[in-house]
Structure formats: structure tokens, C-alpha cells
Amino acid sequence: MKFLFAAVPQWYPVSPYLAGGLLAGQLKAHGFSADTYDFNVEFFNDILTKDYALECLSKARSFNAADVVCEAEYSDDINEKRIKTAQLRQKIIDDYFKFDNGKCDSVIEELEYSVRVLKDKELFYDPEKLFRAKDVINSALDIASLPFAPSRIMLDNFIANGIMTYDFKDVDYQCKHDDMNMFLPYFEKKLGTLDLSSYDYIGLSITDLSQLVPGLTLARLLKKYTNAKIGIGGNYIFKVEGDMKKIPEIFSEYCDYLSIGDGETSVVELAEYISGKRDIADVHSLVYRDENGTVCTNERAPLLNLEKVAFPDFDTYDFSKYFSPETVIPVQLGKGCYWGKCSFCDFYTGQQKFDIKSVMRAVDEVEYLAKKYGAKHFTFVDEAVPPKIYNEIAKEIIKRGIEIYYYSFARLEKGFTPEVLENLYASGARFFMWGYEAESERIMKLINKGIDLSYRKKILADARDAGLWNLCTFLLCYPTETAEELQSTIDVIYDHELVNTCTPSNFALKKNAILKDNASSVGITDFAENGELHISYKYHALTQTMEEVKKKRNSFEKKYLEDTADRLWAHTFTESDFLLMYLAKYGRDYVKNYRLKYKRK
Secondary structure, three states, X not given: OEEEEEEOOOOOOOOOOHHHHHHHHHHHHOOOEEEEEEHHHHHHHHHOOHHHHHHHHHHHHHOOHHHOOOOOOOOHHHHHHHHHHHHHHHHHHHHHHHOOOOHHHHHHHHHHHHHHHHHOHHHHOOHHHHHHHHHHHHHHHHHHHHHHOOOEEEOOEEEOOOOOOOOHHHHHHHHHOOOOOOHHHHHXXXXXXXXXXXXXXXXXXXXXXXXXXXXXXXXXXXXHHOOOEEEEEOHHHHHOHHHHOOOHHHHHHHOOEEEOOOOOOHHHHHHHHHOOOOOHHHOOOEEEEOOOOOEEEOOOOOOOOXXXXXXXXXXXXXXXXXXXXXXXXXXXXXXXXXXXXXXXXXXXXOOOOOEEOOHHHHHHHHHHHHHHHOOOEEEEOOOOOOHHHHHHHHHHHHHHOOOOEEEEEEOOOOOOOHHHHHHHHXXXXXXXXXXXXXXXXXXXXXXXXXXXXHHHHHHHHHHHHOOOEEEEEEEEOOOOOOHHHHHXXXXXXXXXXXXXXXXXXXXXXXXXXXXXXXXXXXXXXXXXXXXXXXXEEEEEEOOOOXXXXXXXXXXXXXXXXXXXXXXXXXXOOOOHHHHHHHHHHHOHHHHHHOOOOOOOO
């Protein structure tokens, strides 16, 4: 009886997933055998090579949109999308070579050295080499995307073909046809090199929309070519559970089970079922099709006792494969958000109500993982931890003399006093991702952030004075936001003394957000499905369209990136681990004051 938990593309390939290690640890603690495998990091290692780039260039040069013809086996709708895709791909390829001017040759020559820069301790900590290497790698991924355009793979995202929708029929087509899916030929080749015959169950985690096409592509191949039961879980699956259950092909072609919500309890029960010790109806949080073809949804798992959850097990991850010179270990201190009322948010979806480990249990876990894996860098992957509890954790880390560096999300609560922030820094905290969102008091009331706005800038200043770096997240273009209100937020973003890194997002109406049930209160006149497997709605608002929102965000972002091009991580969505390593090695002032000589692209 053996389980495998596999991570799927696309996710930033810098550190191991928590989900696989967490579930493997649970099973091992209950006497079962479990391994982990990171298809995501394998994927990036395999495609970021000179040979792969040359192969993609060859495919791009030989592509001819005229070769795509209507075929009887496809519907008129799919045929139309195939032709539009081919025409757009031709334009993207033609434009690439028209403006290339030999750039791709230099990218290919530098590629494998650039990958080494990200993994080598000495090379990585030279910012000139690091930022050049990142640009080379991103350019190589542009080359890798050409044969599959307009789909695009990046280190920090996968943008699926926008001509196709997120209705299942379109997703299903992409999963089965390599003319629109770069992952299909890759996985078919990769699975031929792996022996998965010893596994009774293979579980995949799909956390975000960027993993939907690659995740389902892999699931379908595993179900087709292995004898293992295939399960799919992850936060994304919870968000689209209702739609997934209406699609018969999900259970006939893609998986045997959907695991809904937190899996620490249900995975052990599932192992007991597969080994013949439990009835399938008694496995909590499981969705499956019974022998009559009926889709069954089992009762949700009871609340976890976080004190009894096993420590994560990362034993079968190969840390040398990650695009980082040092391993950043993920730890979860608790579940859910203690506020959980922000109108736009859907992070809480799929999780139990807020609960947190005791201080001793949380620090025991960190200390255990630090010793077992020789790790000094950690990320606490919690939506929010109350400042009082963070302070107690910090003091216990200091008391035990645990030498680590870490970062996490946090709310701008006035409980983050100068004393608390100083304790956090002394315990190894190097930055927090603060949810600033917007400067306007009116917008913040609509968002329902639940914080005292008069304290926000003081907390950021106190964090700065304690030696901490401030990474602030912003939500731009919330419905009814005026140009003046947006500008007031942008002014805060440009205050580099308080905001060291910005992470801007534009407003999206999420299917599971609180705002969905009161959308008219912010001038949203109507909304509709954006594809049955999409996590956001298409909407119309009185003040601005979805397209206008994206245009405003993109316009701001373009200018901001130009204005801060010589700074280290003035803007980032995904490079938090890199930022942590630099802050741990060099300190806040070095990172803040360094100006790149290399001209970023």
C-alpha cells in the first residue's frame, strides 16, 4: 500500500510544495508508505536547456498557419478556435523573429549558465549576475512558448490560450491535443522515464488556475497509463467543486476522487479504504462516482486537532533541483484567517474556521524541520496570524536559540507594536507581506478590511525601524474607485521609505468571495460565468469595465517597473524566497540602497 503526492506545473520552482510533504507526513505517522514528486520543478529543469530551446525554435520556424484545416472530428466551434489560434500563433512567431535581431542566439548560449546562477550560492548572491540570469531564463521561456502560442509559460505564471474558454469542453480539448498544450508532449515523454507501478494512489494538488490545464493533462495520462487510483485536491478544486461534480468525464477520464478542503484527516481515511479497512462512504471530504455512476459527496471532515497533525515530510524531494541556492521550507502555523471578512477575498475557501497551533507545537515543528533538513530559511504560509501569537512564537524561537530567517503574511493590526516588531526581527523575521490594499478610507470600508486605518503607516514605519522589509499588497481599481482615489494609493506605493516592495493586483469578482452576494452595493450591475471552471466572474459595473480595470493596472505597472528598474525587488509577485535570502545575507539597507548596473529587460 503506497501513496505518491505529486506537485504539478505551473508554480514558481524555487521551493518544495507544502501540500505533498504535509500529506506524506500524515500517512507515515499512521503507518502508511508515501512519497512525493515535484513534476513542476522537473518540468522547468527539463525545458530550460539549450537542446529544448533549439527544438522549440525549429518548431516555430517551421510552423505554417495554413496547415491548420477544419477536420470533421471537431465541432465547428472548436475548429474556429483552432484556426484563430493558428493565425494568432503565426503572428506571434513572425513578430518574434522580425524583432529578434539575434537575441535568441545569445539567450540559448547563456541559458544553462543562467540556470546555474540561480542554484549556485556564490553566483546567486551577485545581484548583477542574478538579475541578468532571470532575464535570460524568462527569454528562454518565451522561446519555449512559441510553438504553443498564444499560451505562454513563465517562471511565475502560465497563461493559457485566451481564445479557448474555461468551459470544460475547451479545457478537455486542450488536455488531449498537443497543438494547444505544451504539457501533453512533455508529460507523455516524462512518464515514459518513470516507474510508477508500485503506487496504489497518486494524488495531485491543483492550487491555482494556472495549474488547471497542466494538472488535468497529467491526471488524465496517469489514469490512462497507470493502475493507481488518481485523486485531485487543492484549494482550486474546492472553489469549483460544484461545477466539477456536474461533469461526468472528470471521473471517467481524469480522476477517481476529488478531495475537498484540508486533506490531513481524509487522506488517512482514504488510505484505510484503499487497503480494505474502511468503507468509501466513511472517507470524509471525498467526491467520487459509485458503481451505479452516481456522483457521491461524503460528509466534510471534522475540525482538525492541529496539535496532533504530523510534521511535514520532505524526504523524497530533491532540493538540488530547485531554482534556488538554499531551501526555503514552508510551514503552516494554523488554518484560515482570523478576520475572514474581506469582501474581495476567497483565500479562506476550502479551509476550516480559524484555528492555530499552540506556540510550543508551532516552534517544535520549525525546530524539527530546521535540524532535519539543515534549513535556515522558512516561509509561514498562513493568511494571517494575530500579532499577540506571533510575538509569543518569536519569543520562544529566541529563547531556544533557533537560528532561522522567515517571512509571512500579516494584517496591519495595531497589535504590531514596536516591541512586537523588534521581537519578530530578533527571532529571524525579515519581512512581512502586509495587506495595505487602498489608501482611500471609503474604498477600505467597502473592502471591509477591519483594521484601524490611522495605524497603517505607523506600523510600516515601526517595522522599518525594527529592520524589517515592508512588502505591501495593493488592490487596484476596486469597483467605484475614482481616479483620485487610485492615485492616492499609487502615491503610497511610490513611498519607498515605507513600501519597499509592492505587489499590485486588479479587482476580480471571485466566485467564492463575500462580495458576490452583495455585488450591487459597489455598482456591479450583473455578472456571469467566465467559463464553468474559472474562479472569477465576468461582470459589468457602472463606473468601469473589466477591460478598463486591467488597462489601468497594466498602465500603472509598466510605468512603475520603468521607474524602479534599477532597484532590487521593488515589485514582485513571486520572488519572496529570493528576497528573503538576500535580506538574510545582506540586510535591509543593502537591498534597499543597491542600484543595478545591469539594465533589466
